[in-house]
Amino acid sequence: MTETAKASCPFHDNTDRRKSAAIARENTRAPEGSHWVKSALLAQKVLRNKNALQAGASAEALSYKNPEHAPVFFLDGKDHFNKRRKTQRFLSPKAVADQHYLIMQKFTDQLLAEMRCNGGAKLEDVTFELAIEVVGEILGLTNSDQAERARRIQRVLYSSIANAKPGMEAWLLNLKRMFHMGIFYLKDVRPAIKARQESPRDDAISTYLDEGYSHLSIVIECLTYGTAGMLTTREFILMCAWYLFEDAELRARFMNGEEKDRMAILMEILRLEPVAAMVMRRVHEPLEDTDGSTIASGELYGIDIRAANVDEALVGECPFALDPDRAQRMRDTGRYLSFSDGPHNCPGWQVALHETRIFLEALFKVPGLKLEQEPQMHWNPALGSYELREVLVTCDKSSA
Numbered sequence: 001m002t003e004t005a006k007a008s009c010p011f012h013d014n015t016d017r018r019k020s021a022a023i024a025r026e027n028t029r030a031p032e033g034s035h036w037v038k039s040a041l042l043a044q045k046v047l048r049n050k051n052a053l054q055a056g057a058s059a060e061a062l063s064y065k066n067p068e069h070a071p072v073f074f075l076d077g078k079d080h081f082n083k084r085r086k087t088q089r090f091l092s093p094k095a096v097a098d099q100h101y102l103i104m105q106k107f108t109d110q111l112l113a114e115m116r117c118n119g120g121a122k123l124e125d126v127t128f129e130l131a132i133e134v135v136g137e138i139l140g141l142t143n144s145d146q147a148e149r150a151r152r153i154q155r156v157l158y159s160s161i162a163n164a165k166p167g168m169e170a171w172l173l174n175l176k177r178m179f180h181m182g183i184f185y186l187k188d189v190r191p192a193i194k195a196r197q198e199s200p201r202d203d204a205i206s207t208y209l210d211e212g213y214s215h216l217s218i219v220i221e222c223l224t225y226g227t228a229g230m231l232t233t234r235e236f237i238l239m240c241a242w243y244l245f246e247d248a249e250l251r252a253r254f255m256n257g258e259e260k261d262r263m264a265i266l267m268e269i270l271r272l273e274p275v276a277a278m279v280m281r282r283v284h285e286p287l288e289d290t291d292g293s294t295i296a297s298g299e300l301y302g303i304d305i306r307a308a309n310v311d312e313a314l315v316g317e318c319p320f321a322l323d324p325d326r327a328q329r330m331r332d333t334g335r336y337l338s339f340s341d342g343p344h345n346c347p348g349w350q351v352a353l354h355e356t357r358i359f360l361e362a363l364f365k366v367p368g369l370k371l372e373q374e375p376q377m378h379w380n381p382a383l384g385s386y387e388l389r390e391v392l393v394t395c396d397k398s399s400a
Contacts, residue, residue: 013321014318014319014320014321015320016320017320018272018273018320019239019242019273019377020239020273020377020386021306023377023378023379023386024277024306024379024386026379027277027379027381027384028277028278028304028306028384030278030302030304031280031300031302033300034280034299034300034301034302035295035299035300035301035302036302036304037301037302037303037304037308038304038307038308038311039290039307039308039311039313040308040309040311040313040314040315040336040337041290041311041313041314042287042289042290043303043304043305043308043337043341044308044314044337044341045287045288046281046283046287046301046303047279047281047303047337047340047341047342047344047345048341048342049281049283049285049287049342051283051284051285052281052282052283052284052301052342053076053281053282053283053284054073054074054075054076054080054280054281054344055280055281055282055300055301072084072087072221072224073224073344076343080343080344081343084347086204086207086208086211087204087207087221087225087347088347090138090203090204090207091138091347091348091350091351092350093350096350096351096354099202100134100137100138100351100354100355101354101358103133103134103137104130104134104354104355104358104359105358105362107129107130107133107134108130108358108359108362109362111126111129111130112126112362112363112366113398115366115393115395116366116395116396116397116398117397117398118397119394119395119396119397120372120392120393120394120395121392121393122390122391122392122393123238123241123391123392123393124234124238124388124389124390124391127233127234127237127238127359128150128154128230128234129150130237130355130359131229131230131231131233131234131237131355132149132150132153132154132226132230133146133150134229134351134355135225135226135229135230136149136153137203138203138204138225138229138351139192139203139204139205139221139222139225139226140192140196140201140203140204140205140206141153141188141189141192141205141222142192143188143191143192143194143195144187144188144191144192148187149187149188152180152183152184152187152188153184153188153226153230155180155183155184156177156180156181156183156184156223157223157226157227157230157231159173159176159177159180159181160177160181160223160227181219181223184219185215185219189205189215189218189219189222190215192205193205193209193215193218196209197209204221204225205218205222208221225348227383228346228348229348229351229352231383232275232276232352232383232385233351233352233355233356235275235385235386235387235388236270236275236352236356237355237356237359237360238375238388238391239269239270239273239275239386239388240265240266240269240270240356240360241360241363241371241391242371242375242388242391243269243322244360244364245371250265250322251364253265253324254360254361254364255361255364255365259357261324262357262361263334263353263357264324264325264327264328264334265324266353266356266357266360267327267334267335267338267353268322268323268324268326268327268334269322270338271309271310271315271326271334271336271338272309272310272320272322273386274305274306274309274337274338275385275386276305276340276383276384276385277304277305277306277384277385278302278303278304278305278384279302279303279305279340279344280300280301280302280303281300281301281303282298282299282300282301283295283297283298283299283301284297284298285297287299303337303340305337305338305340308336308337309336309337309338314336314337315330315336316329316330335349366395366396367395367396368394368395368396369393369394369395370393370394370395371391371392371393372392372393372394373390373392375388375389375390375391376388376389376390377389
């Protein structure tokens with residue numbers, strides 16, 4: 001940060017207090033042979049480029065003869081656009097307002113009532129169950145036992161993102177994945193498909209059936225959206241809760257503010273603490289680097305989301321200060337690169353924000369609510385993201 005910026009900083013405190021900064025710094029590296037992009041302007045240029053192809057999570061090592069069988073994450077161009085469009089209508093602001101709001105409120109009330117009956121809970125368990133149920137309603141996974149479904153989905157998601165060394169360990173992991181995916185299909189996906197074949201609903205599985213998707217393709221779509229909508233949303237909710245527990249002034253502003261103000265607070269926390277640390281792209285055209293030099297066509301880029309989100313060129317002065325008014329001052333939406341950018345930006349970002357807002361509004365109204373200890377932070381190398389665990393909260397025990 002420049003001395004000029006420091007002198008004009010309206011906060012007079014630009015100390016880096018990001019909770020996940022240290023663990024991310026230790027674990028975030030751009031792959032060998034790639035350009036590690038920390039500049040927000042170059043990051044936007046890469047992510048928005050029409051000739052940029054998805055390159056993360058082994059995307060370049062996989063090929064699909066039938067795009068229907070490919071997760072939307074691994075597709076580009078027309079195939080990506082067409083597949084994403086089919087599900088996008090379930091993730092739009094209108095869908096959140098018309099359909100998902102009531103579901104979010106229903107499960108929030110249910111889960112917090114259970115927490116009050118017990119006098120507390122591990123917040124990571126509560127928020128994961130919330131995320132599972134919200135995404136399950138959007139997809140149409142609603143025709144199996146709620147508690148058992150949550151456990152099965154957790155097993156299949158974690159086995160899907162796990163890594164193993166080549167050889168017997170990898171073979172055993174693949175066997176485990178197939179087993180959990182098979183159970184998930186038999187117990188959860190197949191009953192949902194059967195129910196919607198008999199009586200279609202306004203959800204994703206009904207749409208996939210109408211489009212002629214195979215059962216395998218539907219399982220793949222459920223897991224693709226499940227990983228993003230369940231695993232990452234949980235961490236987002238937990239991180240925002242941690243900030244609000246610690247900062248009474250920020251908490252008061254969140255609880256007393258209008259919806260727009262609450263969303264600004266959540267997005268500013270996410271700017272500082274993005275769950276995803278890096279995304280990969282390969283660009284098939286020359287690009288101008290920040291120093292004016294030209295980067296050749298076909299190069300691989302590692303976009304450092306965390307670095308870009310504290311780049312003054314994008315977010316303005318005092319980039320480490322938590323400033324809910326920043327986006328309005330910068331005439332920006334406040335998303336920055338927290339949900340990525342370009343064609344592969346996060347399709348469910350509106351769902352994640354409103355789900356977080358609704359849950360936290362209700363959580364901090366719970367009588368006697370207290371965070372018992374500082375959460376433990378871990379790193380998930382498969383997702384390239386932090387995880388918060390042992391988020392123990394207590395509250396006044398209800399008599400119901």
